[in-house]
Amino acid sequence: MTVEQLRETLPGYAKDLKLNLGSLLTDTVLTEQQRWGALLATALAARNPKLIEAISTEAAAHLTPEAVAAAKSAASIMAMNNIYYRFTHLASDRDYATMPARLRMNVIANPGVEKADFELWSLAVSAINGCGACIDSHDKVLRQAGVSREAIQQAVRIAAVIHAVAATLDGEASLAA
Amino acid sequence: MVTVGDKFPGFALTAVNGTDPAKAFEPVSNASYAGKWMVVFAWPKDFTFVCPTEIVGFDGVAGEFDDRDAQLLGMSVDSDYVHLAWRQSREDLGKVSFPWLADHKRELSTALGILDKTDGVALRATFIVDPQGIIRFVSVNDMSVGRNPQEVLRVLDALQTDELCPCNWQKGQETLQAA
Numbered sequence: 001m002t003v004e005q006l007r008e009t010l011p012g013y014a015k016d017l018k019l020n021l022g023s024l025l026t027d028t029v030l031t032e033q034q035r036w037g038a039l040l041a042t043a044l045a046a047r048n049p050k051l052i053e054a055i056s057t058e059a060a061a062h063l064t065p066e067a068v069a070a071a072k073s074a075a076s077i078m079a080m081n082n083i084y085y086r087f088t089h090l091a092s093d094r095d096y097a098t099m100p101a102r103l104r105m106n107v108i109a110n111p112g113v114e115k116a117d118f119e120l121w122s123l124a125v126s127a128i129n130g131c132g133a134c135i136d137s138h139d140k141v142l143r144q145a146g147v148s149r150e151a152i153q154q155a156v157r158i159a160a161v162i163h164a165v166a167a168t169l170d171g172e173a174s175l176a177a
Numbered sequence: 178m179v180t181v182g183d184k185f186p187g188f189a190l191t192a193v194n195g196t197d198p199a200k201a202f203e204p205v206s207n208a209s210y211a212g213k214w215m216v217v218f219a220w221p222k223d224f225t226f227v228c229p230t231e232i233v234g235f236d237g238v239a240g241e242f243d244d245r246d247a248q249l250l251g252m253s254v255d256s257d258y259v260h261l262a263w264r265q266s267r268e269d270l271g272k273v274s275f276p277w278l279a280d281h282k283r284e285l286s287t288a289l290g291i292l293d294k295t296d297g298v299a300l301r302a303t304f305i306v307d308p309q310g311i312i313r314f315v316s317v318n319d320m321s322v323g324r325n326p327q328e329v330l331r332v333l334d335a336l337q338t339d340e341l342c343p344c345n346w347q348k349g350q351e352t353l354q355a356a
Contacts, residue, residue: 081342101340108341137342 006054006169014168020161029154034117036062037071041121042159044075045128046166050173055162070113074121077107082129089133116145123152124159178290178302180315185215185306186288192250192276193260201261205276207310214247214337215306216329217278219291219299223255223263227301227323229270235326236273245333247305252278254286254298291317305333 003025010018030038036059043055060068080103088097111118119141126134142152179186189206218235220228235242235249242249255263257279264270264277278285280299286292291302303324305314314332318324
């Protein structure tokens with residue numbers, strides 16, 4: 001189904017989310033690629049199958065195949081890095097942060113899209129997965145690349161709403177089962 | 178022998194792949210593999226005993242090398258037709274999926290410094306070369322000891338794994354602990 005149709009299935013108690021999602025789909029703070037890449041990457045991070053399906057179907061119309069692959073890569077690689085670097089950041093033993101991770105992450109060097117957009121999607125996914133160190137480092141990289149706070153915040157607003165919609169759909173699915 | 182940090186020598190040789198004489202021979206050079214890693218492993222002589230197990234061993238993990246954008250290249254000082262004949266003589270070698278360089282003029286082996294001093298054939302040497310043509314790993318065994326392809330894969334993986342996450346940027350690098 002389309003994102004619009006999915007929005008219509010959101011229950012009455014989640015009206016705020018339904019409207020928030022609607023605004024985010026049309027807001028122009030981000031470029032089309034940034035917006036749809038963020039929607040796709042965060043939908044994958046939020047893990048609700050229906051939301052992933054609806055967003056990815058519609059994203060294909062707004063993104064090049066390279067951008068689609070890059071957004072998926074961001075969700076995928078950050079799912080690894082958010083766990084690993086959150087650990088090194090939280091662990092009281094600081095030695096873990098100095099040990100080589102020995103984890104391949106070459107897609108970060110060659111994402112297939114503009115680096116700034118890939119970093120933006122990575123930051124949005126990190127916001128969902130809850131890695132503070134990741135958020136700070138991606139924020140720094142983005143600000144150095146000239147991306148505005150408004151744009152970064154917009155990506156996080158997308159992350160927040162997508163996560164909430166996913167949680168609501170999960171809840172509804174469990175209640176219906 | 179060349180070592181880590183040296184540029185891999187230029188070569189232009191016939192590569193042999195498959196068992197069909199009409200399709201097996203292809204002229205190759207460094208340029209043929211531009212942008213890829215190369216894993217070059219040399220053996221002393223075709224039609225001898227340790228080499229087939231190694232070659233088949235490398236073929237067993239050829240997919241893993243391919244996934245890592247690494248071109249596997251066998252080589253010896255045997256000629257292209259000897260390579261072809263050896264492939265045709267055994268089913269396991271016939272199925273090997275990566276090319277073998279025929280360094281019959283001994284130019285590449287000489288440039289690499291891997292010719293055995295008494296025999297004049299290539300030592301059991303392995304090189305990993307990065308996409309910029311720089312040698313990043315060298316290993317040589319004595320004639321009688323076979324190599325472990327998994328070990329070469331492990332090294333390639335380690336060479337290709339860089340912590341590219343900005344999370345790792347810290348002012349004042351702390352010393353790294355051993356892996």
